[in-house]
Amino acid sequence: MDPKYEALFTPWKVGNVTIKNRIVMLPMEGTNMIQWEAKTGFVKGIREFYADRKDQNVGLFIPGLIPLISIVGKKWVYRHPEVFEPAKAVIEDIHKSGAKIFFQISAGSGRSMLLPPILRPFVKKGLLRTLARPILATKWWWSAPDDDEPNVWDPGVKMDLFTEKMIRKFLYAFGQTALRCKEAGADGVEIHAVHEGYLLDQFTMPYTNHRTDAYGGSLENRLRFACEIVKEIKKVCGADYPVSLRYSVRSMTRGFNEGAVPGEEFTEVGRTMEESERAVKILEEAGYDLFNCDNGTYDAWYWAHPPVYAPLNLNLKDVEHIKRFTTKPVVCAGRLQPDAAAESIAAGRIDAMGVGRQLLCDPEYITKIKEDRMDDVRPCIACHGACLPFNGLNGHGTDIDPMHLAMGRCVLNPWTNNETKYSKAPAKHPKHIAIIGGGIGGMEVAIQAAARGHRVDLYEKTDRLGGVFNAAAAMSFKEKDKALLDWYRRMLERSGAAVHLHTEITDADRLDADVLVIATGAHARTLKIPGAERAVTAVDFLDGKAPVGDRVVIVGGGLTGCEIAYELALAGKHPSVVEMTPYLVGAKGICMANSSMLRELLRFRSVPAYVNATVEAITDEGVVLNTPEGQRTVPADSVILSVGCAPDTRFAALKERKNGRPTYFVGDCDRVGSLKTVVRQAYELVQTLSYR
Numbered sequence: 001m002d003p004k005y006e007a008l009f010t011p012w013k014v015g016n017v018t019i020k021n022r023i024v025m026l027p028m029e030g031t032n033m034i035q036w037e038a039k040t041g042f043v044k045g046i047r048e049f050y051a052d053r054k055d056q057n058v059g060l061f062i063p064g065l066i067p068l069i070s071i072v073g074k075k076w077v078y079r080h081p082e083v084f085e086p087a088k089a090v091i092e093d094i095h096k097s098g099a100k101i102f103f104q105i106s107a108g109s110g111r112s113m114l115l116p117p118i119l120r121p122f123v124k125k126g127l128l129r130t131l132a133r134p135i136l137a138t139k140w141w142w143s144a145p146d147d148d149e150p151n152v153w154d155p156g157v158k159m160d161l162f163t164e165k166m167i168r169k170f171l172y173a174f175g176q177t178a179l180r181c182k183e184a185g186a187d188g189v190e191i192h193a194v195h196e197g198y199l200l201d202q203f204t205m206p207y208t209n210h211r212t213d214a215y216g217g218s219l220e221n222r223l224r225f226a227c228e229i230v231k232e233i234k235k236v237c238g239a240d241y242p243v244s245l246r247y248s249v250r251s252m253t254r255g256f257n258e259g260a261v262p263g264e265e266f267t268e269v270g271r272t273m274e275e276s277e278r279a280v281k282i283l284e285e286a287g288y289d290l291f292n293c294d295n296g297t298y299d300a301w302y303w304a305h306p307p308v309y310a311p312l313n314l315n316l317k318d319v320e321h322i323k324r325f326t327t328k329p330v331v332c333a334g335r336l337q338p339d340a341a342a343e344s345i346a347a348g349r350i351d352a353m354g355v356g357r358q359l360l361c362d363p364e365y366i367t368k369i370k371e372d373r374m375d376d377v378r379p380c381i382a383c384h385g386a387c388l389p390f391n392g393l394n395g396h397g398t399d400i401d402p403m404h405l406a407m408g409r410c411v412l413n414p415w416t417n418n419e420t421k422y423s424k425a426p427a428k429h430p431k432h433i434a435i436i437g438g439g440i441g442g443m444e445v446a447i448q449a450a451a452r453g454h455r456v457d458l459y460e461k462t463d464r465l466g467g468v469f470n471a472a473a474a475m476s477f478k479e480k481d482k483a484l485l486d487w488y489r490r491m492l493e494r495s496g497a498a499v500h501l502h503t504e505i506t507d508a509d510r511l512d513a514d515v516l517v518i519a520t521g522a523h524a525r526t527l528k529i530p531g532a533e534r535a536v537t538a539v540d541f542l543d544g545k546a547p548v549g550d551r552v553v554i555v556g557g558g559l560t561g562c563e564i565a566y567e568l569a570l571a572g573k574h575p576s577v578v579e580m581t582p583y584l585v586g587a588k589g590i591c592m593a594n595s596s597m598l599r600e601l602l603r604f605r606s607v608p609a610y611v612n613a614t615v616e617a618i619t620d621e622g623v624v625l626n627t628p629e630g631q632r633t634v635p636a637d638s639v640i641l642s643v644g645c646a647p648d649t650r651f652a653a654l655k656e657r658k659n660g661r662p663t664y665f666v667g668d669c670d671r672v673g674s675l676k677t678v679v680r681q682a683y684e685l686v687q688t689l690s691y692r
Contacts, residue, residue: 026062033090060352196296196304209222231287252300294314331353360416386410441519458498463501518666522647525641577602579610613628647672
């Protein structure tokens with residue numbers, strides 16, 4: 001092990017519980033053990049999920065939250081101890097590995113409650129609460145500290161008042177639910193959360209709590225609910241039973257659906273650092289044994305779920321600062337890197353490293369650190385494409401795509417949370433597979449197929465692997481994307497697959513193989529308008545083939561177009577964005593944490609955006625737009641087209657063949673999609689070729 005990581009593998013204590021090392025697997029969607037809306041209360045495949053991680057040097061596991069009350073049927077979980085029974089075997093597995101486990105208990109979402117579009121008209125008219133109250137626990141799930149509080153996902157929906165009577169019921173439920181966790185074998189519990197703008201956090205913050213009773217006004221009053229919870233748990237479970245608090249050091253919030261970005265000076269409407277210094281002392285005195293920390297609210301969601309645009313070690317300085325005001329241990333989360341974490345732990349500035357999505361991406365992450373195999377780590381690229389695929393425009397035109405709500409998975413590792421669906425066994429009948437195209441899809445097929453015993457030849461016409469992802473990874477803030485490309489190339493080299501660079505295949509029939517896989521990707525679209533020849537494509541710009549001037553108009557305000565605008569702004573240029581729809585980064589499948597941070601960064605960098613606008617022509621003077629206000633010309637030295645891609649159809653005729661060898665199309669050459677769709681398609685193709 002590299003000596004710089006040694007501090008990560010030293011023991012520490014939370015209350016009277018000794019934890020073998022400083023690694024905490026953070027609570028995430030899809031890691032829940034108690035999904036008790038199901039009949040058994042147990043998530044299918046969750047034992048297999050933890051089996052992949054329990055012996056991988058994690059010190060403390062904190063699974064995803066347990067709601068105190070169900071949405072359907074208004075059932076209190078503490079009244080149903082049977083839902084904890086199936087989890088006991090997993091807890092025993094974790095204990096055998098020497099690790100500990102805390103169960104996280106949730107007070108609810110408050111105004112952050114997810115609101116599917118199909119329900120919004122009924123909620124706005126009050127019909128859902130009236131008609132569904134006998135069936136749904138609507139008064140619990142649609143309540144917030146203030147009545148008339150705007151829902152995060154749709155501000156047109158107003159929340160009900162969370163009454164003092166409801167608080168008393170919740171306090172009792174917290175104590176009894178914690179007792180159920182203790183009886184099941186959990187080493188402690190974590191309270192969810194004075195964190196991220198959930199219900200308890202809404203009680204604590206000035207902009208969401210205007211109450212005049214004992215739970216509003218002063219900081220002590222606003223923290224009262226959270227303090228009473230830990231006191232109730234200690235009364236029921238014993239003073240020595242550890243209780244952690246998921247805690248946001250600062251809210252980083254400018255207002256409803258308005259977040260701040262790193263480096264911005266702004267007026268905080270939530271929890272300031274000065275107030276946090278006082279709050280952490282009050283919470284410690286109430287009885288909390290651990291603070292599991294980051295920053296943010298749902299109005300600034302990207303601080304708690306930092307996307308690719310967020311700096312590495314995003315929250316470390318704030319968590320280090322708050323540790324000075326408590327005698328209890330603190331955990332830090334937020335794209336935290338192991339070298340920075342180890343240095344901080346060794347210096348006594350934090351106590352443990354929180355790891356979330358990286359353990360979805362690579363279950364062996366911590367073991368690889370310990371065994372000095374960092375080159376083997378599949379890097380998380382902070383895309384949120386499968387682990388947290390909540391679409392949204394931060395309260396403005398928000399949409400939630402039900403096709404993207406399978407959470408707790410990973411774009412780069414389809415095995416995660418699909419352990420009972422897929423197999424890693426050797427292929428039943430190994431084949432010779434020829435792959436045309438060395439992008440992400442082609443490499444994924446090659447690596448997975450070779451691992452299962454197939455003989456693989458991969459043909460790439462250029463001198464480098466990675467395809468269009470080379471352009472996607474070129475931006476300065478995409479260090480993890482670059483690391484991913486390096487990882488793919490290393491894994492492909494080690495796989496045993498034969499790679500043929502500088503080899504363009506024009507006649508697939510000449511390839512000697514049992515199975516043919518086409519993974520040739522897509523090409524950039526252009527616009528059929530006057531002056532289109534003056535523009536360059538996004539791929540050519542990102543590949544360094546097309547330098548641009550100072551004033552750059554990007555046509556297309558999707559993810560790539562807005563990323564290019566941000567990259568140009570970072571370089572000191574003056575970009576502007578043109579988008580034909582009402583919203584920037586409005587496509588389905590993009591997590592709100594990513595889209596909202598990118599929009600806020602463009603705002604902070606003063607990048608003009610012309611929405612509901614179409615391009616009439618490109619001239620020497622600039623880009624001629626048709627906008628709702630009329631026609632105008634946006635001055636431009638250069639124009640970049642980011643208007644999507646079209647499939648490479650060179651081998652499309654092979655799809656029509658009814659006879660001959662099996663031929664499969666993977667990725668954008670089949671249908672233009674995302675990194676998620678191409679990796680999953682490649683992975684599932686190998687499953688088909690190997691086991692069916």
